[in-house]
Amino acid sequence: MTVHNLYIFDRNGNCLYYNEWNRKKQAGISKEEEFKLMYGMLFSIRSFVSKMSPLDMKEGFLSFQTSKYRLHYYETPSGLKFVLNTDLSVTNARDTLQHIYNFLSLSSLCKNKIRFKTLYLFSNSVDSCVRQEYNLTQSGC
Amino acid sequence: MVIYSVYVVNKAGGLIYQYDNYVPRAEVEKTFSYPLDLVLKHHDEKVVVSFGQRDGIRVGHAVLSINGVDVIGKNTSDGKDILEYLKDPSNYPVSIRFGRARLSSNEKLMLASMFHSLFAIGSQLSPEAGSSGIEMLETDVFKLHCFQTLTGIKFIVMADPRQSGIDALLRKIYEVYSDFALKNPFYSLEMPIRCELFDQNLKSALEVAEKAGNFGAGS
Numbered sequence: 001m002t003v004h005n006l007y008i009f010d011r012n013g014n015c016l017y018y019n020e021w022n023r024k025k026q027a028g029i030s031k032e033e034e035f036k037l038m039y040g041m042l043f044s045i046r047s048f049v050s051k052m053s054p055l056d057m058k059e060g061f062l063s064f065q066t067s068k069y070r071l072h073y074y075e076t077p078s079g080l081k082f083v084l085n086t087d088l089s090v091t092n093a094r095d096t097l098q099h100i101y102n103f104l105s106l107s108s109l110c111k112n113k114i115r116f117k118t119l120y121l122f123s124n125s126v127d128s129c130v131r132q133e134y135n136l137t138q139s140g141c
Numbered sequence: 142m143v144i145y146s147v148y149v150v151n152k153a154g155g156l157i158y159q160y161d162n163y164v165p166r167a168e169v170e171k172t173f174s175y176p177l178d179l180v181l182k183h184h185d186e187k188v189v190v191s192f193g194q195r196d197g198i199r200v201g202h203a204v205l206s207i208n209g210v211d212v213i214g215k216n217t218s219d220g221k222d223i224l225e226y227l228k229d230p231s232n233y234p235v236s237i238r239f240g241r242a243r244l245s246s247n248e249k250l251m252l253a254s255m256f257h258s259l260f261a262i263g264s265q266l267s268p269e270a271g272s273s274g275i276e277m278l279e280t281d282v283f284k285l286h287c288f289q290t291l292t293g294i295k296f297i298v299m300a301d302p303r304q305s306g307i308d309a310l311l312r313k314i315y316e317v318y319s320d321f322a323l324k325n326p327f328y329s330l331e332m333p334i335r336c337e338l339f340d341q342n343l344k345s346a347l348e349v350a351e352k353a354g355n356f357g358a359g360s
Contacts, residue, residue, distance in 0.1 A: 062279045068271065
């Protein structure tokens, strides 16, 4: 079981947090561009899915997988978007993402008086949270 | 368990075949008095509910008919704007039928090319080397499965999340495509598939897959 990376976006598409644990391939563009591309892809997937769906959805888009990795997506009602890339053996990371959200929003976001928009999340607390969830060791996996 | 629809997309992102196998009909008809307790708005040449879910009418549902007469886009059957018509108290009580708007063929073309680029971005943003594009996309009401052939044709099947045996179905559709579309002397490559034998064989493959799915055969 491997966790590759985690993105957290606010509702305007700013990347609040990014960390990678076991990423083997970089996208070949700057991080700034990569965040934009990732957010744009999620935005399009959301609109794609809502049009394609034959029935009314509750949660909407949950995850997608390719031959090598799986992308898990969780969006809060306030528009925070959590994106976790793992290998294919992780079938459902919804609870983990919710856990990170609870943990973060309570511990660092809500109690913080700094404006939400420009806030970069405390890197080490998210890092330890993901490490706890997936039993990652310091050396990777 | 059902298979909703099948799309075939050529290597340039153009939709060359689409078939709706099963379209759930969730429509609600209700009589309203003035003033209307739903908020409606124009969206993509349609009138949709933007706020106020009740009695099975959901946000995103479009107005399909008024007083039993089907609407034409955002106008009533006699050419008046729906929102204007519903503002007039003398038209009440009014009976309105709501439901999910059906995709037009233009929208299907657009969505197919949208998926084509999502597929490519999914592979570019991969944290692992040598990744394919999106093979399976999951939501709470359907799963989209995509199989790309070596020649770049994409076969896309949308099915119930619990439906199994989709991988076998996608390969079967590829086989049907090779046998009946490609060997058809009147078919030019990359162009829309209009071929009766392809239709028939695709439909029977879908029937087989739907039956097999009920027994939970390995996917």
